Amino acid sequence: MDINLARTFLEIVACHSFVQAAERLHVTQTAVSARVKTLEEMLGRQLFVRNKAGASLTPAGEQFVRHAMTLVQVWERARQQMAVPPGRRALVTVGCEISLWHPLLVDWLLWMRKSAPDLALRTEVGLAEELLERVAHGTLDIVIAYAPRQRPGLRIELLIEEKLVLVSTAPGGQAPQTADYVYVDWGREFAAQHSLAFPELSSVGVSSSLGPLGLEYLLAVGGAGFFRQNVVRKHIQEGRLHRVAGAPEFLYPAYAVYAADADMTVLAPALAGLRSVAGKATSRPRIATAPAKGPQVKPPPRGSSVSASRRSRKL
Template sequence: MDINLARTFLEIVSSRSFAQAAEQLHVTQTAVSARVKTLEDLLGRKLFVRNKAGASMTAAGEQFVRHAMALVQAWEQARHQMTVPPGRRALVTVGCEISLWHPLLLDWLLWMRQGAPDLALRTEVGLAEDLLERVAHGTLDIVIAYAPRQRPGLRIELLIEEKLVLVSTTPGVQAPEAADYVYVDWGPEFSAQHSLAFPELSSVGVSSSLGPLGLEYLLTVGGAGYFRQNVVLSHVKAGRLHRVPGAPEFLYPAYAVYAANADMKVLQPALTGLRQVAAGRPAAKAQKTGGNVRKTRLSPPR
């Protein structure tokens, strides 16, 4: 089967529209319709019902989803392994949501350098929906995201039970003021909860969609804002930041998402590394044994 047929099918499933699928795939809508017709002829089943609202799957279409994902993922994995540099047994590609990469990805890269030196690594940072689409299609092996939605053929594993906490550069602050408040957009759920808790902070002078940028700005000019607890911990211990007593906390867990049919001989060391750094042990020293990771000594949590 032409792999583009499976890709086209999955794009329609994701967008629920032949027109949007054509736009995403950079082909004409006629080409999309032709690919679906070819796929339906090969399978001997009708896969979509088209209507004014877009396209919905038939029962046969729903059954074919996991097979289409497996086809695309297998092809992408094979294609990626052809680019493995000499001296490495496989390539692992990891994508991380923008708000979660720091310091998780760097700690993971350092862990992998010691724990799985036989693997080649590639990391990317981006928007959650784009990354999840790519792990579903096999162009990424693992995605780290906040509140990912469940999809057929994917496994979701909790990495960090993180919280967003209110901190200030001034000790003893009881409530933040709009004039020196730095608002970080941690997503729609945080925005809704934040608006209920702090209606007076609905309009502030400085806002950012990137947590590390907002934190560096706060540390430089002063003020208050919500940031990830594990990230600000060292600043709180050093006295550069102070927890605002009695302020509400907001859950912000991080999850690892990967294909259910992934080659675990390749992914297991990468997942082990993510679990270790998520638990606060980024400097783990390990030895590779038969494709697995055996830990010989762990540095104490930071």
């Protein structure tokens, strides 16, 4: 069977629309409809019901989802393994959400170089939804994301129970002012909680969707902003940044997502490396601060299954 038929089917399932699937696949809607028709003829079953709301699965379509995912994943793994360079037994591909790659991904690459030199590595940084779509389709082995949604065939494992903390370049650690506040977009949940805690900071002069950029700007010109605790720790210890006493903290955990039926002989070393570097990041000495006030909420993703490694879990 043409693997593009399975890919097209899964894209429609993901976005519930023939039109949006065509846009994401960069083909015409006519081509998408033709592929679905071909697939339905091959299977002898109707897979979708089209209506004004988009496209919904028939009972036969729901049964085919798991098989389609398996087809695409097996093909992608085979294609990737054919590209493994000489001297390496397999290729591991890891994607990381933009806000989480530094320093986790760098530390992981260094760990893998020392502890698993027989594996070839490829890393990518991007948007969470796109990366999760690719791990579901088999084009990525592992994705590191902030709030992944549970999907059939995927496992979600807690790596880091991270916090976003308010820091300032001012030694006194006073409350931030609009004129020198740097707003970093850490996602919808953070934005909602932030607007409740700091309504006066809803409109500021400098904002960024990338944590490292916001932090470097803050260190260069001064000011205040929310950043990941594990990343600003060294700057606090060096005296370049200071925790703002009494400010709220926002949970910002990182999860590893991978296929439930993945080849663990390949993924096990990669996951071990992620757990190791994540554990080192969270086991460093805690920073003494005044008791935090306000919201500290961010539960694990709804419906997710956090693995036993929980006991061992945008910069």
